[in-house]
Amino acid sequence: MLKKAISFLTPNYQNLNWKTVFLILFLIAFFIRFPFFFRDYVDRDESTFIIMAQSWVDGYLPYTQLWDLKPPITFLFFAIIIKIFGKSFIAIRFFGVVLVALTALFTYGIGRQITSQKVSFWCSVFCVFLLSMFGSLQGVMSEHICTLFFVIGVYLLLSKESIGWYFVIGLLFGLAVMSKLNMAYPLLSLVIYLIWKSWANKQFWQRFQQLSFMGIGFIALIILTAIPYYLQGELQTWWESIFEAPIAYSGSKQHSLVKTLPFVIIVAGLLYAGFKSKVVDFKSKPIQLLTAIVIGVLLSFMQTGKVNGHYLIQLYPFILIPTGIAVSKLPAINQKYSLAFAFLLVLLPMEAYLEYGNVVSNKLKKGSFFNGEGIDVPNYIIENNIETKNIFFTEYHIGYWVLGKHPPTKAATHPSSIAREELFPYMKNPRETGMQELKYILETVQPKTIVARKGKRIFDKKLIEFNTYIDSYLAENYTLIKTIDRGLIYQRLE
Known part of the structure; x- marks a missing residue:
């Protein structure tokens, strides 16, 4: 009976395709995040993004009527939703589900370049969990937006070779950085790795051409964000708000490496242990590439001087794959423990269950599902x-x-x-x-x-x-x- 139940709940990995995987990931994300569709806010930053976006919909470019310390693509994401669907918490949170499901889907795609269908699938499932649970992650954060663009860019980097695709990759990385500036750190570490690898393999000229087109795409995206400001004579506002203000803000803070070092050391230590024990094959180019990205994200945490829960969204897709590979090489779980593991998996989204109860309670007490x-x-x-x-x-x-x-x-x-x-x-x-x-x-x-x-x-x-x-x-x-x-x-x- 137990074996049949586990078999029923486990997909046939060989028959999985992108559409099926996306449907599974979307349904999981929707189930976990749905009760938060009716919450007033989950994180104060999300509220700021919404009112900044509304100002844009009303005809005012970001930073001209209202002001916040984020690049404009984050506000554009919300502005498009508000423009199409009006003032709808449900629409905003629904597209948060789409962001999470797509990020997990392309995490699956990256995994397929490195490891088995089974490991890739479970990495994508846990990506949905980790991008949707704990603290403020049920809201739509700038990290959700920038990470999706970056993950798609990395997937294309591993699966495409033509120069045209590298231009698209540059656009995606530009969208990521213009959603949240600290994505420049993993992008820089990724570029350094690609240059080093091409030099070591004596493929510098080919890689130089590819990276040049990626750079053109990246710069083109940055320029595109500047054009509306240029047309309204607000180019200086664009430059100062997006680039100078974050530098001034960063320079004004007393960064505490002590607060971030324990986390950085643990992550770096686990990666090193995986490579040293050969549980994870560090000779694999895709693994090296993911490691370079992880290092860049960790450096951005050190520069910030703190590791908030929503910052980790930027790390999860890239650390999950080597983690999944390592776990897959552990001894198989004894059948008698499989049900316990499945039960723990079901219990993971406890926050969602509690919020379902909160929504129902609010409806009974106040007559509305919307609460807060x-x-x-x-x-x-x-x-x-x-x-x-x-x-x-x-x-x-x-x-x-x-x-x-x-x-x-x-x-x-x-x-x-x-x-x-x-x-x-x-x-x-x-x-x-x-x-x-x-x-x-x-x-x-x-x-x-x-x-x-x-x-x-x-x-x-x-x-x-x-x-x-x-x-x-x-x-x-x-x-x-x-x-x-x-x-x-x-x-x-x-």
């Missing part, structure tokens, strides 16, 4: 005709999108950016310091309504001056009129 203060607070504001002119969301800023409003200033697009004064010159912000910006919002703009979060300081706990000032100002000039779950709605005193 980012939806409930704006709905209360609309239903009670509360003043929304210059409304200021210090939390749940997806509420701007729900209400059809904009943040009071560029710096307030993402609430935390108010304290990032090193970025103000690139926003063309007339205020010089974060405290001046906060005082301008509260004392000059004077929003009639402010939304905050119960039990959470408005600014990072290290920003004592900011928190002290805004807490005092709220106490003197605002009154709390409604608490909705953890959402606090303050009304300005007359």
Whole structure:
């Protein structure tokens, strides 16, 4: 009976094709991510991408009306969805499923260049899991977008030889970098590896031609993102916001290698152990290529000085394949443990099961599948005709999108950016310091309504001056009129 059950749940690997694999991966991704279609937000960055995209749909190029520290392709992804489907959480999260399923599919494709159908398939399945679970990964993050482009580029790099395809590969790598700039690190390490390998194999001229066309494709994509700004006389805004601002932001932070070194050492150590034991064949060119990419991603983590959960999206597709190869060479699981393994696999998406329960509970209590203060607070504001002119969301800023409003200033697009004064010159912000910006919002703009979060300081706990000032100002000039779950709605005193 056990053998029959496992056989039924296990695909016939020899009969797998790309369409079948994609369908399986899509259904898994859809099942895990579906309950989050109705959540107001999963990560604050996703909310920022959405309101930046809405501004673009309204006719304003990124960085001209609102501002955020991300390249424009991330905003373009959301803007296309909003333009076609309108203000739809479901549409945005659905295309998040598509992103994850396609990334896993091309991970499968890369695996097929290196290892067996079975190993490639399971690597792609775990890619869906890892890109959809833990923390903020159920939202649509910039890492989901850039990783898809990069994975497709790597697949084509391993499977195509013609110069025309290398131009396409360059376009894809350009899309990846212009979705999230730190993808320049794995791209650079990949190019260095390709040059070194061609020199060692005395194929430098052939590789030089291919890489030249890849470079042309990459540069062409960068230029394409600049053209709309050139046509509107905003080329300097494009350059400063995309390239200069991240450098200034990076230079202003005290990076802590200590925080990233343990993770980097563990990953590098596991790779080294796999190669040293010959469980993973380091002589394989595709394995070497994936290793170069992993090294580049790890270097980007070290430069950032932290390893957030959503950063790992950029690592998973490339580390899963050597991991899968290593695991496949371990002794086969005893049949009596197979059911336990299958049971653990079913339990993995526990967050999804809990969210299904949350969606049903919200429907029973409030009559709507859509849930979260980012939806409930704006709905209360609309239903009670509360003043929304210059409304200021210090939390749940997806509420701007729900209400059809904009943040009071560029710096307030993402609430935390108010304290990032090193970025103000690139926003063309007339205020010089974060405290001046906060005082301008509260004392000059004077929003009639402010939304905050119960039990959470408005600014990072290290920003004592900011928190002290805004807490005092709220106490003197605002009154709390409604608490909705953890959402606090303050009304300005007359």
